[in-house]
Amino acid sequence: MAAKKLNIKEKYRLLTRDLDWEFSYEDRNKAFPFEEFEGIKITDWSKWEDPFRLTMDAYWKYQAEKEKKLYAIFDAFAQNDGHLNVSDPRYVNAVKLFLTGVSPLEYQAYQGFAHVGRQFGGVGARVACQMQSLDELRHVQTQIHAMSHYNKFFDGLQEYSHMHDRVWYLSVPKSFFNDARSAGPFEFMIAIGFSFEYVLTNLLFVPFMSGAAHNGDMATVTFGFSAQSDEARHMTLGLEIIKFLLEQHEDNVPVVQKWIDKWFWRGSRLLTIVSMMMDYMLPNKVMSWKEAWEVYFEEAGGALFKDLARYGIRMPKYADVIEKEKEHISHQAWWTFYTHGHAAGFHTWIPTDEELDWLSAKYPDTFDKYYRPRWELAKEMEAKGERFYTSGLPQLCQTCQIPMLFTEMDDPTQIAYRDCVHNGERYHFCSDGCKDIFEEEPEKFVQSWLPVHQIFQGNCGGPGVEDILRDYYRMNVGADNMDMKGSPDELRWKKWKGVA
Amino acid sequence: MTIEIKTATLEPVRNTFAHIERRFGDKPATRYQEATYDVQSEVNFHYRPLWQPELELTDTRRTAIKMADWYAFRDPRQFYYGAYVQARAKMQEVAENNYAFFEKRGLAERMPEEAKQKVIRCLLPLRHVEHAANLNNMYGSAYGNGTAITQALLFDGMDRLGIAQYVSRIGLLLDGNTGDALSEARSYWMSDPLWQGVRRYLEKTLVTEDWFEVFIAQDVVLDSLIYNLIYEQFDAKLAQQDGQDLGMLTEFMQVWFKDASRWVDAVLKTAAAESDENRLQLEQWISHWRGQAEEALSLVAHEAVEEGALQVAREALDKRLSKAGLFK
């Protein structure tokens, strides 16, 4: 046997690509029926470059080694009451936000990648998506296990799954992923594989994981480190998909551009919760939201789009608006949660004086001018025993489902409202970006399950807000919600620490 | 701030998540339970999928099987991701040693040419079967309902990719890494009458809509017959013809099939026990696909083993079915 030996690339081809075959007995389009309706043109799947060459045996081996280490730390964390090492009990509210708002997205990522991992006609792309699907299942399950210990000692985590399907602010992340999954397979890949995993994930995971590190949360930090090598694979897949689509056919360019415009806007809206987490919920700060945005979006994203320019791709639409928003959104969001703190599944609070000073220093152009005075007022009211809660229910944006809390970026005293009429019905939006997205696909976005609308229509029980919180959301009213001050979380913490 | 805890651990406020407590009571839960039960979204989906606008993103109407509780499909292996990869890592370690040993000792050279030819014609085309099995299990994982069954389908799907890769490596061991054995096996798969029935069967499964039916056609009927025929009977027959070293390369598949069967049998049993309606539906699907599979495999069984081999495989399948409470 003196024939030529295979190199690694050819060998991997035989172990994956060569497994598929041309059908003789059925119509192959019926086995992969969703590839054409989005207007994407694939002329040759064999041009797909495998973003990584990992066979299953190697996958099992590496991942098992990672799991072994990870679970050893979870076990130690639980045995040693690791929750007592966090910087401040307020920190745990970031964990609550993560488990109720982000972990279920990992689950949807598993589902979405299973779908495309079955549907793509090219076996190379399918296999890469299948591995990501499996990784994403890993992420949701390890997050549940990492946070399981917190659930035993803090309120607000015990109904994370039930809440994700119902609670008003959780429809923001849920609808984001529902939108991507209900789109065609290629849009899903641009939305999640490229926009989210390649560009925005750094703005989600780095803040949460470094937040955990700075605040003594070993369980979450260890998960974050352990997920890093998975994410590296996900990023190469995201980059390969966009290059592949752009190289397959020039007609794909405008379609991909439209999706980039949509998903960067939608992504930046989703990241609002991260911004307030960074600026307000972390007792030990990592960096400000604005700084994170500059490093991970403006610098890293800017370089990427420069690179994509040769395909005829430009920066996402409204990048200029997004740039201005970094000065404002965290403050506007936390204020909204503070004033709706009775209806949130985690605790809210007024920043300490030190924290207010930090915000003033980090946001010299906006914080003192627009936001600090509100907190000073809130402090005065709280001192008088009149902690402020708003009584009304917020109006939600039809697209991103965030309450109308964003202002005009050129006039931060003016809430931004946009609207349009579709089939005789008026729809409301937080921004031009969200309005554009609706107008592009109104049949899709009229379907939005808007939590506040649903309450008004009587679909969430009631009649009072408290009834809804207790019965429909299954919140433990008086424990899960309201201010941090005086909460059972705080009282228990003091008892554990032996402080009055 | 450092904390020293000298006393016993703190009393927890609750033992587990509320949905786990509702199912299993107020006590500490297992990792399998917390990773599995009620994790998937159930209601209030925002948009109908553009690719299937008549249904919700997750929708129980994607199969004719009806369950009061989709989480009844408990996996007896209790595989969540961590448990799954650790179990497979152990198996692959053994396989790696076997493959390395086979290569180092040059066992391919020792194998009689005739036995080698048999492997290329009767076993290597299974890499394509495994590929279809990968897709068919991904299908259930993507469109099924409830993490208990969809995660197990995902694990199965990935297992099948792994097995397709092991089978391919057998080819590379036989041909000294040239790829010639694999291309020969591929041509059998594509045009040898021996395999056309199986290929036709699998192409049919890939265009079948009901995900539970696909599970029946693939994991229950075809796998049961093929694993018995090839990894048991063909393996034994080859051993008689001085091809026993092949057994080192197929041990993974044998061990895997036992492991996967525990789960498949549990799924069947649970679905059948749920209602007469389910049971009748399962029996109807099984009868249909079993008939097709027997027809598809008759030449393979004869060529790989002997006359009557298919009957042996069929009996093994029927025994599993009756244990699951079917065709009583």
Ligand SMILES: [Fe+2]
């Ligand atoms: Fe993930």
Ligand SMILES: [Fe+2]
């Ligand atoms: Fe990821």
Ligand SMILES: [Zn+2]
């Ligand atoms: Zn909006």
